[in-house]
Amino acid sequence: MSEFVFATAKYDSGDWDASPLVPANIIDSVARYTEIDVAPQGVVVPLSSAEMLEYPLLYVTGHLPLRFTDAERRNVQKYLDRGGMMFVDDHNHDIKGVFHKTATEEITRTAGRLVDLPNAHELYTCFFKFPDGPPNTSHELNGWGDNLIHSHLQAVTRAGSNRIEVLYSSKDYSSEWGYHPDSKRFNQVDNTKFGVNIIVYALTR
Amino acid sequence: MLGGAVVVAALSWGAAAALLIYSMTGWAPGAIGCGVAAAAAALWRGRHARSTQRVALWIEEHAPALQYALVTAVDPRYAGDDGGARTEAAERALAEARVDTLVRRGVVRAAGPALLALGVALVLTVLVPAGVLRARLGGASLGGSAVAGNRLTPLRARVTPPAYTRWPAREIAEPSTIAALVGSQIVLEGRHDGVGVRVTVGDDSARVVSRDGRWQVAFSMPATPGAMRLGDRQYARLIVLQPVADAPPTVVLTAPVRDTTIREPATGVLTLAAEGMDDIGLAEGYFEYLITSGEEDAGGVQGREGRVGRVAFDNTKTGTMRASLQLDALGLKGGDLLSVRAVVFDGNTVNGPGKGVSETRTIRVATKQEYDSLAVNAAPPQGVDSAYMSQLMIVLATKALIKREHIKRPPLSRDTLVYISTRLGNKEHTLGQKIATILYGGGEGSEGGEVIPDWERALLDTAAQALVDAETDLDIAQPDTALGPELVALRALDKARKAKRLYLRGAPPAIVVNIGRVRMTGTEKPDAGPRTSGTVPDTLRANMASRFAAAVRWLRAPRGSIAWTAGVDSLTMLRVTALPRVGTTGNLPLAEALNDAVVALNAGADATPALVRARRVITGAPTATGTLPSWGGP
Numbered sequence: 001m002s003e004f005v006f007a008t009a010k011y012d013s014g015d016w017d018a019s020p021l022v023p024a025n026i027i028d029s030v031a032r033y034t035e036i037d038v039a040p041q042g043v044v045v046p047l048s049s050a051e052m053l054e055y056p057l058l059y060v061t062g063h064l065p066l067r068f069t070d071a072e073r074r075n076v077q078k079y080l081d082r083g084g085m086m087f088v089d090d091h092n093h094d095i096k097g098v099f100h101k102t103a104t105e106e107i108t109r110t111a112g113r114l115v116d117l118p119n120a121h122e123l124y125t126c127f128f129k130f131p132d133g134p135p136n137t138s139h140e141l142n143g144w145g146d147n148l149i150h151s152h153l154q155a156v157t158r159a160g161s162n163r164i165e166v167l168y169s170s171k172d173y174s175s176e177w178g179y180h181p182d183s184k185r186f187n188q189v190d191n192t193k194f195g196v197n198i199i200v201y202a203l204t205r
Numbered sequence: 206m207l208g209g210a211v212v213v214a215a216l217s218w219g220a221a222a223a224l225l226i227y228s229m230t231g232w233a234p235g236a237i238g239c240g241v242a243a244a245a246a247a248l249w250r251g252r253h254a255r256s257t258q259r260v261a262l263w264i265e266e267h268a269p270a271l272q273y274a275l276v277t278a279v280d281p282r283y284a285g286d287d288g289g290a291r292t293e294a295a296e297r298a299l300a301e302a303r304v305d306t307l308v309r310r311g312v313v314r315a316a317g318p319a320l321l322a323l324g325v326a327l328v329l330t331v332l333v334p335a336g337v338l339r340a341r342l343g344g345a346s347l348g349g350s351a352v353a354g355n356r357l358t359p360l361r362a363r364v365t366p367p368a369y370t371r372w373p374a375r376e377i378a379e380p381s382t383i384a385a386l387v388g389s390q391i392v393l394e395g396r397h398d399g400v401g402v403r404v405t406v407g408d409d410s411a412r413v414v415s416r417d418g419r420w421q422v423a424f425s426m427p428a429t430p431g432a433m434r435l436g437d438r439q440y441a442r443l444i445v446l447q448p449v450a451d452a453p454p455t456v457v458l459t460a461p462v463r464d465t466t467i468r469e470p471a472t473g474v475l476t477l478a479a480e481g482m483d484d485i486g487l488a489e490g491y492f493e494y495l496i497t498s499g500e501e502d503a504g505g506v507q508g509r510e511g512r513v514g515r516v517a518f519d520n521t522k523t524g525t526m527r528a529s530l531q532l533d534a535l536g537l538k539g540g541d542l543l544s545v546r547a548v549v550f551d552g553n554t555v556n557g558p559g560k561g562v563s564e565t566r567t568i569r570v571a572t573k574q575e576y577d578s579l580a581v582n583a584a585p586p587q588g589v590d591s592a593y594m595s596q597l598m599i600v601l602a603t604k605a606l607i608k609r610e611h612i613k614r615p616p617l618s619r620d621t622l623v624y625i626s627t628r629l630g631n632k633e634h635t636l637g638q639k640i641a642t643i644l645y646g647g648g649e650g651s652e653g654g655e656v657i658p659d660w661e662r663a664l665l666d667t668a669a670q671a672l673v674d675a676e677t678d679l680d681i682a683q684p685d686t687a688l689g690p691e692l693v694a695l696r697a698l699d700k701a702r703k704a705k706r707l708y709l710r711g712a713p714p715a716i717v718v719n720i721g722r723v724r725m726t727g728t729e730k731p732d733a734g735p736r737t738s739g740t741v742p743d744t745l746r747a748n749m750a751s752r753f754a755a756a757v758r759w760l761r762a763p764r765g766s767i768a769w770t771a772g773v774d775s776l777t778m779l780r781v782t783a784l785p786r787v788g789t790t791g792n793l794p795l796a797e798a799l800n801d802a803v804v805a806l807n808a809g810a811d812a813t814p815a816l817v818r819a820r821r822v823i824t825g826a827p828t829a830t831g832t833l834p835s836w837g838g839p
Contacts, residue, residue, distance in 0.1 A: 013544075013565060024716035031720045032727030040718045064497060065508075065544055067565045098497050098508035125734030162737075181718060190729050204736070 004030070004203060006042035007055035009086070011072055014064035014099070017044070018091050019174035023059065028181035029192040030199050034127070047072040053079055057202040060088040061174040065102040073110050080111050080156075080165045085202040093139040093172030100170060107156060111166045116152040123153075123164065127200040128193045134169070135194050137176040163205060167198065210312035211251030217319030219244025224326035251315065267307050274298040356397045356420065357435050357442040364426075365390040369552040370485050371520060381807075382800070383433075384447040388555030389426040393433075393444075394419055403436040406446070428556060430784035430791075432777065441770075443777045447784050453559030454483035456490065456526075456549045458566060466569045471537035475530040477514060479547030479563055486520030488558060490549035492528050496535060497542045520552055539572030588643045589665070593698040595636050596672075600691045602629055606684045623682040630679030633691070637672040640665055640698075661701050668697035749795075750823050752779050757816060764809070773806050776819075795822040 006023045010016045023042030030038045045052045048071040052058060058079070060066070066088075068076060076086070088107065090099045104114055117123065119133030133152060140149045156166040177192050184190060223240025227233060253259040261275045278292050362380045366372040367388045377383060383391060395402070399413040399420025411422045426448050433444040460478035477492045495510040514528025526547060537543060547563040606625050609617050644657065644665050657665070671694035678687035752775060759772030780799040785791030802815035 013567065021716070024718055027720075028718045028723055029727070031718060031723045032725065033729065033731060035725070038720065040720050041715070064542065065495060065565070067544075067546075069564055098495065101508075122734065122737060125732075126736070127731045127733050128729065129732040129734065180716065181723075190727065193729055196731075200733075 003037040003039050004199065005039040005055060006030075006199075007045045007052070007058050008042055009052065009058040009060045010044050010046045011060070011062075011066065012048070012069050013067045013102075014062040016060070016062055018063055019061050019089075019178045021178045021180060022061070022174055025177045025179060025181045025184070025192055026195040026199065028184065029190065029196050032190075033193070033196050034200065036199070036203065047075055050075065053082065053084070056084060057199065058084065058086045060086055060103075061091050062099055063091045065098050066106055067102055068106055068110060073106075076110050085164060086111075086166045087169070087198055087202075088166060089169045089172065089174045091172055091174040093137065093170070093175060104154075104168065107166050107168060112156045112159075114154040114156055114166070114168055117155040117164070117167070119152065121155075121164075122162070122205060123167070123197060123201050126205065127197045130194065130197070134171060135191065137171050137173060137191075139172050139175060164201070206308055206312055208251075208254040210315040211248065211254045214251065214316040214319035215244045215247035217316065217323040218247045221319065221322035221326040224323075224330045227330065247319065263311075264304055264307060267311075268304060271298045275304075355440045356395050356399075356402055356437045357440050359396070360442075360444075361394045363392045363394070365392075367553075367555050369520075369554045380444055381803070382445040382447055383426070384449055385426045386555075387426055387428045387448045387450060390423065391426060392421055392423045394421045396420075401437060403434075405434045407431040429786050430781045432781050443774050445777060445781055445784075450785075451551065451553045451555075451557060451559060452484045453557075454481055454487055454549045454551045454561035456481040456547045456561045456563045458545070458547050458563035461545070461566045461568070464567045464569075466571050467532075469537075469539040469570055469573055471532040471535070471541075471543075471570045473532050475532055475543075475545070475568065477526075477528045477530060477545060477547070479526045479549075481518070481524045481526065481547070481549035481561065483522055483549070483551045483559070483561075486522060486552050487518035487524045488520070488550050488552035489515065489517050490524065490526050490547065491515040492526065492530075493546055493548050493562075494530065494535075495544045496537065497544070498538065498540065518549075524549070537570045539570055541570045543568040543570070588639065589661075589698060589702040592636060592639055592643070592668075593695070593702050595632070595639075596668075596691065596695045596698055599629055599632050599636070599675075600688070600695055603679070603684050603688050603691055607688065610684065619682075622684075626679045626682040626684050626687075629684070629687075630676045633672050633676040633679060637669055637676065640669045640672065644669065664697045664701040668694040668701070671697065746823065749779065749782065752782075753820060753823055760806070760812075773803060776803050776806075792822065795819055798822055 006027050008016070008023055027038055027040065027042060030036050043055075045055060045058070047058075048069060052075055080086070088103055090097065090103065092099050107114055119130075124130040124133060134150070136149055150170045153171070154168040155164045156168075157163060158165050173195070177195060184192070219240040219242075221240075222243035223236040226239045227236035253263075257279050258276070261279045265271050265273060265276050274294050275298065278294075359379050362377040362383055363374060364377065364383065364385045365374040366386050370386065380393075385391065393404075396419055398418070399415045399422075402413045402420050402422075404411040404413055404422045406424045407427055411424050413420050413422050415421075426446060428448055428450075430448060431446045433446055435442040435444070456479050458477075458479045460476050479490070479492070481487050481490050491512045492514045493510065493512050495508055497508045513530060514526055516524065516526050518524040526549075530543075530545070532543075535543065544565050544567045546565040549561045550558040551561075553559050602625075606622070606629070610622060644662065671690040674690035675687040675694065678684070678690065756772045756775035756779065759768045759775065762768035762772070776799050780796050780803070783792040783796040783799065785793065798815050798819035802812040802819060805812035805815055
């Protein structure tokens with residue numbers, strides 16, 4: 001079995017590279033808590049390239065409008081049809097912002113309607129347990145962002161099953177996890193645990 | 206004989222009444238009730254035929270010549286008094302009075318009208334569909350079925366497309382498939398009255414009405430493919446409903462042709478142009494713009510949007526949109542992003558309107574400070590940069606030393622001059638080594654290994670040579686002569702550093718996680734919940750294969766049998782599954798193959814080639830693979 005490679009999606013619009021430290025941090029956490037054979041470095045893969053079909057999970061983030069080109073949209077549809085999973089995170093930690101508006105519109109157009117993911121979903125129990133649903137981020141808790149805690153993540157699930165195709169977050173995990181993995185030792189509680197759940201879910205469900 | 210005639214007449218009247226009532230109302234229980242009542246009435250009316258005395262009186266009444274001989278002969282009161290003589294007298298009188306003819310006439314009078322009524326009722330029942338009277342009077346549904354021929358053939362469908370298409374209505378004779386735009390009004394019409402005709406569209410029953418001696422059912426074309434089931438007594442028929450989706454319009458932004466960056470202040474006019482297309486007709490379109498301002502680190506990104514250039518297309522299949530944006534009026538500031546795209550809508554009022562959007566073009570307004578550089582992250586100076594700075598400092602120090610040397614007061618001692626000059630020479634030596642490291646690699650923090658272009662190598666060689674010359678002069682305390690080579694080296698380094706400057710955003714650090722070091726060192730304990738079972742992949746294809754196999758098994762039964770008909774209907778329903786639904790492409794090759802098979806089967810032709818084609822589409826041709834496929838390659 002080939003090793004898991006964390007892939008950051010590169011798209012034509014917006015700032016796809018807004019969180020360059022997240023991949024290394026999540027890779028570090030996957031290695032810390034699991035025996036998943038993980039590559040030590042992430043890759044950047046253009047959504048317009050068929051290369052993106054080779055990765056089971058794609059991480060999409062940004063602050064600016066997210067609009068797919070025709071080629072990107074075709075590839076994403078093919079990717080999801082083949083069982084791939086996308087994790088889309090709004091880096092703005094706000095509500096109704098430009099990324100949120102355009103990304104949700106684009107996801108709906110490309111993959112289907114986003115609905116609130118129940119907090120009892122298997123995503124929250126597949127490795128670490130999160131009984132209250134998605135963990136909150138410091139941006140939500142300190143009120144610096146929208147001063148609003150998003151109670152749910154949203155998702156597009158595969159027709160006929162509960163399997164997540166697109167996981168959408170307004171909680172700005174990209175900021176929460178955007179630090180050097182060596183700094184993790186200063187955290188009393190590892191806030192990247194939920195990232196491990198996403199990886200485990202994408203690989204095993 | 207008279208009693209039998211009464212029974213036959215009663216049964217005939219009852220049957221005739223039942224058939225007549227049934228043909229008029231179509232209500233079987235009512236018809237049977239009426240028949241029983243009529244038969245009972247006839248029996249009651251002819252009940253006296255069982256009484257010998259009443260029959261004798263009836264004969265005496267119609268044959269006066271008997272002069273009561275028959276009545277007296279059958280009267281029990283006179284049975285003992287010379288009965289034999291009276292009987293003989295009665296028989297003679299009966300023979301003379303031709304009573305046989307009288308009785309036959311009575312039988313015909315009793316049973317004839319009844320049999321005639323029965324015949325008429327039978328003829329009416331055969332010629333007139335059940336319930337015609339109720340239909341004429343608009344009575345309530347009472348159920349029942351026709352005894353006329355199959356009312357499910359021939360059929361005629363009238364398809365009226367949605368009004369927004371402005372397409373004319375069309376008729377389809379004997380349809381096996383009705384393909385029409387979603388929302389089209391369809392009227393299906395058959396012969397005779399519609400009482401007892403059952404029609405379901407999908408899972409819903411459709412209302413059958415009778416008009417001008419024909420039955421009709423009206424419905425809208427659903428959004429998903431389905432089957433229309435028709436039933437009339439033992440007859441049944443399936444019609445496939447194939448909805449045709451109104452494709453959303455498309456639009457191509459022809460101006461601006463590419464993303465661009467403009468300088469602050471943003472002024473002028475931005476010309477917008479787009480070409481829209483639709484399969485039926487465009488309704489309207491406009492340009493949409495979105496201005497995003499601010500930065501993440503400065504409190505977040507804000508957006509504002511607007512629309513310009515709205516155009517009404519009047520249902521044309523193609524349309525051009527043009528508009529312009531006054532950049533001054535948009536109040537763009539440095540760092541803002543202006544995104545524009547074209548949006549068009551079709552006139553679909555049924556399940557639309559369909560929306561088409563173009564690709565987005567982005568116009569960025571550069572800030573005044575970033576005309577020549579976009580660097581935002583501090584980065585250590587490049588090696589040539591630091592060499593230039595070092596050389597500049599040495600040049601300044603050399604100039605100061607020369608100045609001190611030429612100023613007589615206070616005089617500069619020879620030892621001091623040699624000391625300072627030698628120290629500067631050592632610095633030039635160090636700098637020369639640094640340049641050599643850049644050129645040939647080696648040493649900590651060097652740029653060794655970099656591919657140095659020839660032009661840069663030439664400049665650095667010049668600088669290195671000049672540094673050696675300057676060092677030599679400084680080592681013998683001749684700063685005046687050292688200044689020349691120093692300046693040559695300074696100019697060469699300046700040229701090299703300026704030519705090599707890269708105006709890039711600071712690159713993110715490339716972090717390579719040491720997997721071996723961190724593996725399983727996490728202190729948090731996982732607590733995974735039970736794993737739910739996954740779904741069987743491609744269940745749709747497996748389901749189709751199973752249904753197809755079952756249908757083919759049924760087709761082995763004799764043609765026209767119930768099993769054979771079920772097989773044909775199963776293929777028809779499988780075709781419904783294969784037809785495209787909104788947002789999906791369906792399996793058109795399979796749908797076409799199944800249609801060919803059904804047509805061939807109904808026509809009594811060989812359906813094998815079409816069935817083989819269908820099976821091949823479902824199960825796929827067997828292929829050999831050398832190795833297991835990767836996770837999800839293209």
